[in-house]
Amino acid sequence: MKSPLSHFYGSFLFCVLAVIAAYFIGGVQGAITVFFLTVLETSLSFDNAVVNAAILDNWNAVWRRRFLVWGILVAVFGMRLVFPLLIVAIVGDMGPLQVLDVAVHAPDEYARVLSSAHHQIAAFGGSFLLMVFLKFFVDRHKTEHWLEALEKPLTRLGKMEAIEAALALALLMIVASLLEPGIRSEFVAAGVWGVVTFILAKGLAALVGSDERASGQVIRQGIGGFLYLELLDASFSFDGVVGAFALTNNLFIITLGLGAGALFVRSFTLLLVERGTLSTYRYLEHGAFWAIGALAAIMLAGAKYHIPEAVTGLLGAALIAMSLGSSILARRREADRHP
Numbered sequence: 001m002k003s004p005l006s007h008f009y010g011s012f013l014f015c016v017l018a019v020i021a022a023y024f025i026g027g028v029q030g031a032i033t034v035f036f037l038t039v040l041e042t043s044l045s046f047d048n049a050v051v052n053a054a055i056l057d058n059w060n061a062v063w064r065r066r067f068l069v070w071g072i073l074v075a076v077f078g079m080r081l082v083f084p085l086l087i088v089a090i091v092g093d094m095g096p097l098q099v100l101d102v103a104v105h106a107p108d109e110y111a112r113v114l115s116s117a118h119h120q121i122a123a124f125g126g127s128f129l130l131m132v133f134l135k136f137f138v139d140r141h142k143t144e145h146w147l148e149a150l151e152k153p154l155t156r157l158g159k160m161e162a163i164e165a166a167l168a169l170a171l172l173m174i175v176a177s178l179l180e181p182g183i184r185s186e187f188v189a190a191g192v193w194g195v196v197t198f199i200l201a202k203g204l205a206a207l208v209g210s211d212e213r214a215s216g217q218v219i220r221q222g223i224g225g226f227l228y229l230e231l232l233d234a235s236f237s238f239d240g241v242v243g244a245f246a247l248t249n250n251l252f253i254i255t256l257g258l259g260a261g262a263l264f265v266r267s268f269t270l271l272l273v274e275r276g277t278l279s280t281y282r283y284l285e286h287g288a289f290w291a292i293g294a295l296a297a298i299m300l301a302g303a304k305y306h307i308p309e310a311v312t313g314l315l316g317a318a319l320i321a322m323s324l325g326s327s328i329l330a331r332r333r334e335a336d337r338h339p
Helices: 004-044 046-056 061-091 096-105 107-116 118-137 148-157 163-176 181-207 223-246 251-274 284-301 309-337
Strands: none
Touching: 004 046, 004 223, 004 251, 004 309, 046 061, 046 223, 046 251, 046 284, 046 309, 061 096, 061 107, 061 223, 061 251, 096 107, 107 118, 107 223, 118 148, 118 163, 118 181, 118 223, 118 284, 163 181, 163 284, 181 223, 223 251, 284 309
């Protein structure tokens, strides 16, 4: 079996090159910013790595490699570079060349336009991740529970048709009622599209050959499963892309830092898959999905209240650490019963 560090050689190399490139773009401050963005993106997205690992668990080596190679191109250049430009182009009613010129020569204006769409980005990403969370727990076939007092009632709700969408839309409307009238309709529209996108992504995955297990996660390799993983990664990255402007307005430094973080998340994913970590620690996946639920709630609430990135990262890390500890205790109890 490969050394655990071998999964991270490419990630460390990219990170070093990104820091060097940032030095030539923005000097010492640019290099430091890339390093901090890499650490931030990696720490905030560990739950994404766990969920990705659960989906990739039964994929063959070919599709795992495609996820790493082609998926990272989408993650770095698609979500961290093209997506913000697209948002600014739509919100600011600009052409592709114009928005690129603004990003390079007027970064403050670029950041202002992107930040003005924060409530829509939060609504779309939060609603999508909320559906991911509910799809895992609101499932009448789910038999294993970590936080039984919370998970068992959610499992029983799975007997109701389309209850995940109903719950997500209800929460979306509750949050929208707290917002200023001027942005309420935009928030609701973006959130509805988040729910619709999740339903279409799952439907496409099933249509082109992917399947579902009892927990409701896509597991069979194929273009549908690949697209679902990329949408999941996109939803995780929404808040990070906007939040990165608190450190710098330079689009290219943001892309380098968040891209390096995305590559580390991919490396963690493959490490978890190859080591069989999720089967060894039975509640780790549960903790990751609770972290996703927490992130979804924070993103939706972020349209009204400012919530520091540190809160998001610490809460997700705490949930995963608790689920890991519970898994270890469960293994010890089983070992004591069957010595």
